[in-house]
Amino acid sequence: MSKKRLLLLMKPFNHMGDLSRVTNPKVLSHMESRHKVHMDAVNFCQDILQRKSIEWEFLPHKSLSQPIRDVEMVITIGGDGTLLHASHFMDDSIPILGVNSDPTQVEEVEKFKDEYDARRSTGYLCAATVKNFEQVLDEILDGCKSPSALTRILISVNGQPLPHLALNDILVAHPCPASVSQFSFRIAMDDKSCSALVNCRSSGLRVCTAAGSTAAMSSAGGFPMSILSQDLQFMVREPIPHGASDSSLVHGLVKFDQSMQAIWYSKEGRIYIDGSQIFHSLQHGDAIRVSPRAPVLKIFLPQHFCLDTSRM
Known part of the structure; x- marks a missing residue:
């Protein structure tokens, strides 16, 4: 040997x-x-x-x-x-x-x-x-x-990739869990929009991989994914309703050939990567891009x- x-x-x-x-x-x-x-x-x-x-x-x-x-x-x-x-x-x-x-x-x-x-x-x-x-x-x-x-998650902020890839999930939220997070997002393909713009006031946004779909995402009402799926699943946490609600806008999939593009509108924010130990701080106006096209x-x-x- x-x-x-x-x-x-x-x-x-x-x-x-x-x-x-x-x-x-x-x-x-x-x-x-x-x-x-x-x-x-x-x-x-x-x-x-x-x-x-x-x-x-x-x-x-x-x-x-x-x-x-x-x-x-x-x-x-x-x-x-x-x-x-x-x-x-x-x-x-x-x-x-x-x-x-x-x-x-x-x-x-x-x-x-x-x-x-x-x-x-x-x-x-x-x-x-x-x-x-x-x-x-x-x-x-x-x-x-x-x-x-x-599949892992590649996260970029203002065009700069973050050094850590997420194997389970990311949570984009205010550092204080009792504070409201304000942000907008849409799904895009080749930088062209393929979904409506979703404007949110909520307790944050969670995006998971297939490996992470049976953890916090499942507890929040998401669905388990095949372990080798290349898609990501997203869910707006505890959205504050405004007018007629459409559940398809606050919970869905980011396909492998798509990305999620978001703008952070709260004064403070954090992107938590696979739990609480690794995070990146956000400021008002930061542009966030989430993609499944990360090194596996x-x-x-x-x-x-x-x-x-x-x-x-």
Whole structure:
């Protein structure tokens, strides 16, 4: 087997820092269990890699600050958040494998549902856990498993592309969630309008990829998309009605050959990218362009996604 250089990224377990405030002994036990399970998974994956003819490097994901280069694959150990963080430093040349280090246990959630939230990590995009990590890794190294290409969102402000691509979604909103956001947008193709101008006063605008369509978008009333769809889905959040309302104007799709062009009319604003950690500040009059024509993310998907896409 030829040597392959891998980058192994681990999420830091931040939940342990507040244990002094935890008074419920069952919650405390749950948090300590999560920490142990996560660290055991990190050690397990490193032990597996040690036994392979593989050159690899270990890096805490918070230490990642520069684009990832000169590796043949990235492995993240944590959950979807760790994978999302790594994706912001990756182009379309390197595949990524997510290992869910602490999967939710259905029996545990059911047992403690009346006492506390016992959910662990969802790992929606993670193709492996401790149970099948070596099998999935061997399939990849032997060329039996290929990565899929997930659409990401390219965002430009005043003609300048932002440095981060969104794998899940973006939220364009006022920094204060209680404030009204004011903006206009339309859908365009080759810079020619193909929809009416929509003038909005609302709590913001969300745009998601297919990968992000089952997250916040779904909770807000959107619909799940096929994981390999190249379209984007948008929704105006909590629009303030003005005259006759048309739901097709505030919720719909941006096709792969289209873009969304918006103007921000509030004094302040932010574009949040895949959560709250990465954002770009906006000012009155800023022009925003959102497009699905971004470099894709090559990712090894969980088996159930592969079964679904094989039927397409």
